[in-house]
Amino acid sequence: MPGHDTGALVLAATPPILSGGLDLSAALGSAEARASGDGEYFRFDLGGGRYLNLVRLSGADAGGPLSIVIPIDTDGLDRADAVQRLFSRLLRRRVPDDRRLTRQQRRRARHMLQAVDGRMNGATYREIAGVIYGQARIADEPWKTSALRDAVMDLVKDAFSMIEGGYLSLLRRRRRK
Structure with a gap:
């Protein structure tokens, strides 16, 4: 549309x-x-x-x-x-990149999709973190106080917001405030 x-x-x-x-x-x-x-x-x-x-x-x-x-x-x-x-x-020239999302925003969106898909299929936050960040990283610190635990929870929360209509913001150019 x-x-x-x-x-x-x-x-x-x-x-x-x-x-x-x-x-x-x-x-x-x-x-x-x-x-x-x-x-x-x-x-x-x-x-x-x-x-x-x-x-x-x-x-x-x-x-x-x-x-x-x-x-x-x-x-x-x-x-x-x-x-x-x-x-x-x-005109057979190099097609410029679509600049609506930065590389970091595209990576975060991909992680959000992975996280919400895992959560909707019954995966724990720890299991999701293992897929996104690697098992070695999550094993390095206690899970209950891990920054990766908070990061995964934020990814899932933000992904659910996207599912509820927030994805429309991805289709627009970044604007200065």
Whole structure:
């Protein structure tokens, strides 16, 4: 959903006033598009296991020139980054990384998923810590006062918050406060 995923792009028919350049729309493909009332939803492969979610609005000809709709709002920079990734791929250039999450945030999100998956399948906090941090690290100190115990409990708590809707914050660019 483009309303939640600011990395998703909305495609519309190009107004005649903007035509003139070499049209790249045919390269988008949409063989596996899923139709809805809004239009057709499909993915565009950026390579390296990355992709963009695209929506071609109803009324936009799949074979005709397309434009990208970017609302003038606080999510504009997120969408502009997605546009840059799309055009880089279409023009066979290096596709820049998606900067919405830092490497540390991606690692923590992965650990949160591991922790909550383990907890929902009956694993103890100690067992989860052993998988995430390694058995040797948890054996080095008493478990009841271990910082790793607190870390695992926080991972599980934060993962449950994500499950309850907090994951939407992952889809937006980090903003300065």
